Amino acid sequence: MVIGFSWLASCNMTSKDLKVLPKEWFEFNAYLKIGDNGMITIQSPNPEIGQNVKTSMPMIVAEELDADWNHVIVEQAPLNTSFYKWQVAGGSRSISSGWEPLRMAGATARKMLITAAASQWNVLPEEIQTNAGIVSHKASGNSAHYGEMAAVAAKLEVPEEVTLKNAADYKIIGHSKKNVDAKDIVTGKPLFGLDVYKEGMLTAMIVHPPAFGKKLKSFNPDSVKNMPGIKDVFEISVYSGDKQQSAFDITAFNELVVIVGNSTWQVMKAKKAIQVEWELAPSKELAMEMFGNVSNKHFPAGLENTSEHKALMKDIDFGDKRLKLVRKDGDPEKAFKNAAKIIERTYTAPFRAHNTMEPMNFFADVTAEKVFVLGPVQTPEWTESSLSRRLGIPKEKIDVHLTRMGGGFGRRLYGHFVTEAALISQKMKAPVKLVYTREDDMTFGTYRPSYVVKYKAALDKNNNLVAVHVIGGGIPERALYANRFPAGAVDNFIAEEWEEDSNITTGAYRAPRSNFAASAEQSFLDEVAELAGKDPIDFRLDLFKKAIDNPVGERNDYDAKRYAGVLELVKEKSNWGKANTSNLKRGVAAYFCHNSYVANVIDLVMDGNVPKVQNVYCAVDCGIVINPDAATNLAEGGAVDAIGTALFGEMTFEDGVPQQSNFDKYRLIKHHEAPKNIQVDFVKNEIAPTGMGEPPFPPVMGALSNAIYSATGKRVYHQPFINELNA
Amino acid sequence: MAKFNLQINGSTHIVDVDPDTPILWVLRDHLQLVGTKYGCGIAQCGSCTILLNGIATRACQLQVSMVGNNEIVTIEGLSKNGDHPVQKAWEEEDVPQCGYCQAGQIMSAVSLLKSNPNPSDEEIEMGMSGNICRCGTYIRIKKAIKRVSNS
Numbered sequence: 080m081v082i083g084f085s086w087l088a089s090c091n092m093t094s095k096d097l098k099v100l101p102k103e104w105f106e107f108n109a110y111l112k113i114g115d116n117g118m119i120t121i122q123s124p125n126p127e128i129g130q131n132v133k134t135s136m137p138m139i140v141a142e143e144l145d146a147d148w149n150h151v152i153v154e155q156a157p158l159n160t161s162f163y164k165w166q167v168a169g170g171s172r173s174i175s176s177g178w179e180p181l182r183m184a185g186a187t188a189r190k191m192l193i194t195a196a197a198s199q200w201n202v203l204p205e206e207i208q209t210n211a212g213i214v215s216h217k218a219s220g221n222s223a224h225y226g227e228m229a230a231v232a233a234k235l236e237v238p239e240e241v242t243l244k245n246a247a248d249y250k251i252i253g254h255s256k257k258n259v260d261a262k263d264i265v266t267g268k269p270l271f272g273l274d275v276y277k278e279g280m281l282t283a284m285i286v287h288p289p290a291f292g293k294k295l296k297s298f299n300p301d302s303v304k305n306m307p308g309i310k311d312v313f314e315i316s317v318y319s320g321d322k323q324q325s326a327f328d329i330t331a332f333n334e335l336v337v338i339v340g341n342s343t344w345q346v347m348k349a350k351k352a353i354q355v356e357w358e359l360a361p362s363k364e365l366a367m368e369m370f371g372n373v374s375n376k377h378f379p380a381g382l383e384n385t386s387e388h389k390a391l392m393k394d395i396d397f398g399d400k401r402l403k404l405v406r407k408d409g410d411p412e413k414a415f416k417n418a419a420k421i422i423e424r425t426y427t428a429p430f431r432a433h434n435t436m437e438p439m440n441f442f443a444d445v446t447a448e449k450v451f452v453l454g455p456v457q458t459p460e461w462t463e464s465s466l467s468r469r470l471g472i473p474k475e476k477i478d479v480h481l482t483r484m485g486g487g488f489g490r491r492l493y494g495h496f497v498t499e500a501a502l503i504s505q506k507m508k509a510p511v512k513l514v515y516t517r518e519d520d521m522t523f524g525t526y527r528p529s530y531v532v533k534y535k536a537a538l539d540k541n542n543n544l545v546a547v548h549v550i551g552g553g554i555p556e557r558a559l560y561a562n563r564f565p566a567g568a569v570d571n572f573i574a575e576e577w578e579e580d581s582n583i584t585t586g587a588y589r590a591p592r593s594n595f596a597a598s599a600e601q602s603f604l605d606e607v608a609e610l611a612g613k614d615p616i617d618f619r620l621d622l623f624k625k626a627i628d629n630p631v632g633e634r635n636d637y638d639a640k641r642y643a644g645v646l647e648l649v650k651e652k653s654n655w656g657k658a659n660t661s662n663l664k665r666g667v668a669a670y671f672c673h674n675s676y677v678a679n680v681i682d683l684v685m686d687g688n689v690p691k692v693q694n695v696y697c698a699v700d701c702g703i704v705i706n707p708d709a710a711t712n713l714a715e716g717g718a719v720d721a722i723g724t725a726l727f728g729e730m731t732f733e734d735g736v737p738q739q740s741n742f743d744k745y746r747l748i749k750h751h752e753a754p755k756n757i758q759v760d761f762v763k764n765e766i767a768p769t770g771m772g773e774p775p776f777p778p779v780m781g782a783l784s785n786a787i788y789s790a791t792g793k794r795v796y797h798q799p800f801i802n803e804l805n806a
Numbered sequence: 807m808a809k810f811n812l813q814i815n816g817s818t819h820i821v822d823v824d825p826d827t828p829i830l831w832v833l834r835d836h837l838q839l840v841g842t843k844y845g846c847g848i849a850q851c852g853s854c855t856i857l858l859n860g861i862a863t864r865a866c867q868l869q870v871s872m873v874g875n876n877e878i879v880t881i882e883g884l885s886k887n888g889d890h891p892v893q894k895a896w897e898e899e900d901v902p903q904c905g906y907c908q909a910g911q912i913m914s915a916v917s918l919l920k921s922n923p924n925p926s927d928e929e930i931e932m933g934m935s936g937n938i939c940r941c942g943t944y945i946r947i948k949k950a951i952k953r954v955s956n957s
Binding site: 128129130131255257258260261262264265266267268269270271273274276282307308342343344345347348434435436437438483484485486487488516517708709712713715716717718719720723741742743747748749750751753754755756757 | 823828831835836838840841842844847848850880884885893896897900903905906907908912928930931934935938
């Protein structure tokens, strides 16, 4: 049995009369069912990684249903591609892609309840009102709770057209609701993948090469087979020899040694004791498919070093033949030639591990008839496809169920561990939980790429910004969004990119590419503003004005008005430009990604070489805010994460060996290093909601570096900044 | 393998495990008390924090053979109905994002408040510095602790 995955546990009922389960449930659609006593169950379709969709998505259904939130129970939906679209925790798209179907699910059910009541009371449906789970008809004095109408209503035809509410009438959306899992979290209930324990379940661990560029040569199962509790030791090939695989199947280590045993500690001990030999791996070519596009990926042979990566990035310069042109506006060459002032800067960042607090893991029970997998993965749909391909079992026979996840940050988009767990279960003919140790998790790859961004800008004699040249480079993937600001705001603009292959695997990391593009761009613009003798906010606002009044180029991926809006808001909230009597020094930044706009002001003071952040002001435009307190929490966490990332985090390599394998060497931000205050303000509008998981993360790093400059007079260019500050 | 009588959450549990098994894995694998989390295994993250005679202790570093008759309290044993003041404060401040580290954070906070019922901001920061939250909920954790100390 799965212990405690009780759906009642997620219940946030407070009403006394609803503490018992209904005798019967009536299903209205894939999202919701109503019990005969008025209790409502709402399925939350998307994976929950801490972005709080398990609360905010059902809130949207409940709003249009006109439900009493206190009578709502939330369940995590399993993968069901025939019901739900975009069951992915990625791209900060859960809310935006769910906005339409979630509202429709609630609104159609509401209309069905009204129709049922109208027919029962013999009155016109237009005269019926709903409120907090009650249907009523004023003139006749009739009134009933939803449960009383549910049996009849659920049998009605689903209406094709419904009227959705006006934002001004929202009673649940925009009104903070507590995390539906909060009680279970604070009482230690089994919620996460690692908490899955089933009858007869075995524990499995993997042993993978100690270095990128190496592979399994041989292993000696006898070295551990007789250790207490060990059931089996064998090798698996995670993906078959096919040349093409999903981009979400990426793994640096396809051949793994597997140890299976009765308990975690016994397997951990065997893992330490096992004798394995490794050898150099050849280069590898893979055709990797993502959203229907196939791109060829080359993973070179060899043992890579951080020092070589740094040298490669240092070598990239303007005019380099390896650069690929992505965008060009005006005549940048001429503008730079005629410039009064030119400024040129280089920014770099290291590889980074996601380091979710819950290491990778998954439960699998594979039999001849059925594949059942349960655990934390951000991409259940693509995982199912991968399992089907690898196991040769049709998707109909594969059930993918989700647990709550101890963090995602992009790492769990790449579900190789699900396939691993399934292969192990298939071999063992038993239910198995695969568990990565922290060391496995940190040294397995799928890192944030290492980036280099170079900027060059030209000012005319009146200190107007007349040209920008940007190079976005990276190993193995660039950090560049060529159609984002300042493109569109500068007459002469050129963007080029550069990528260098690596056998160190990488993947999306909270706001991929944006997370460094923002830091580089916003640090550079700060320096350009200074060179132009302008206030950094006014300087940016002038550029946005140009992008609004007279945009340059055909395609600019941002709304300059909303961009300026968050800057104006953060300016007001932080009292920017007012006399500063404290010892705090400040920096500003703004960025747009995942269709949301965020601006930050950071106040800090230096404690020796270490910046102590006092205040973070955060202005956000993500359209309609579903759950304000939870969105605030995300922005707070994004700020803390960004400060820790920019100051401390890095993965380095010597001869392919990761030099950080646990939190003793990989420095994550701690309580005493976090900002003292974070103030989050939202732009109020009625635009359809956009991303909140990722957008609050990138600009903070730019604001931090700019504040460090204000405090020290020294610009920092290379993350993690703590190394540069200590140098 | 050897048998151990353990005092956990007010009752005696008998387990038959390897003597060097960390109490973390005894709790999780053998007693299905999974609220105590595995995060790093080297006492660097605090996810596995339990109370040993009332004092915050990293369960990943405590071998079962060393426990003896000392009283262990896990997150599951903190209160019967999840209404310990620290748990309630965590809910009031809506602290968790992913939630994985929060049981450990709560156990550390309970221990801190026991030794220092009115900690200053700095004392909270230092007292809690062994517990990592990857989602960055530190500000809310501090607010929740202050909510308890002020009440």
